[in-house]
Amino acid sequence: MRSFRASENKMRYSLIRKIKNALIYVIVLSMVSGISANGIMAQDGGGEALFPIIENNVICGNTAGDGGGIACYNSSPIIRNNLIVENVATGKYGGGAIYVLGPSSNPVVTGNTVSGNKASYGKGGGIYVEEGQATIVNSILWENQDDLWNCTATYSDVTDLTADPGAGNISADPAFIQTSVPEAPGYYRLATNSPCINAGDPSYVPDIGETDIGGEPRITNGRIDIGADEAPPAPAPAAATAAEGSAGPAGRRHPRPRG
Numbered sequence: 001m002r003s004f005r006a007s008e009n010k011m012r013y014s015l016i017r018k019i020k021n022a023l024i025y026v027i028v029l030s031m032v033s034g035i036s037a038n039g040i041m042a043q044d045g046g047g048e049a050l051f052p053i054i055e056n057n058v059i060c061g062n063t064a065g066d067g068g069g070i071a072c073y074n075s076s077p078i079i080r081n082n083l084i085v086e087n088v089a090t091g092k093y094g095g096g097a098i099y100v101l102g103p104s105s106n107p108v109v110t111g112n113t114v115s116g117n118k119a120s121y122g123k124g125g126g127i128y129v130e131e132g133q134a135t136i137v138n139s140i141l142w143e144n145q146d147d148l149w150n151c152t153a154t155y156s157d158v159t160d161l162t163a164d165p166g167a168g169n170i171s172a173d174p175a176f177i178q179t180s181v182p183e184a185p186g187y188y189r190l191a192t193n194s195p196c197i198n199a200g201d202p203s204y205v206p207d208i209g210e211t212d213i214g215g216e217p218r219i220t221n222g223r224i225d226i227g228a229d230e231a232p233p234a235p236a237p238a239a240a241t242a243a244e245g246s247a248g249p250a251g252r253r254h255p256r257p258r259g
């Protein structure tokens, strides 16, 4: 996984089609005029650049004016299977994790874990849509300082279901496996008892080559999980089947002692 330092960080998507497997970590940039700098900025670049893919990144600990993690300006990126955690927006709008601006912005946000992000003004510490619209699905929006502002999500795990209703939404502790090290394999992954497992949109079909944050299959056990991490496949029943098989046909596994 590659780390980006602040000096490398003003990536305009007029030049970059995809950003994948990056660790974007602890970038603190002061607010500038207009839209502020941030972890990633997707900006109108024309053609394909309007629809970049931002996937499988760990975007954490960044601070910016609006859009601590990602800002979209008249751009419609696909933002999928990222961890976007513990970022801060200090500006007068919000979007600790994601900030959407510009009337032609229509990002698709799917399979992300968005947690622990903050906004100084208390609105949209998770995702803040100022203009345009965002399609948000299969995502954990948990314990941000206000998960969603001026947008809705479906098949997602939200902190407050009354504030953020949507088809298929749940509100339950995601049961993160927590470590303090962003590079650690367990960082914000799901424990085996997570309610997010197999709770995503049942009709979701991954793109070719799309994986979860760990590079593992995006769908296991027949249905996508909510958030960036897909739980491993359930243990194949082969072992149990073999055990049953060795025990003989049903009904004869517990023969009564004779005699």
Ligand SMILES: [Ca+2]
Binding pocket: 197, 198, 219, 220, 221, 222, 223, 224, 225, 230, 231
């Ligand atoms: Ca699953």
Ligand SMILES: [Ca+2]
Binding pocket: 212, 213, 214, 216, 229, 230, 231, 232
């Ligand atoms: Ca996984």
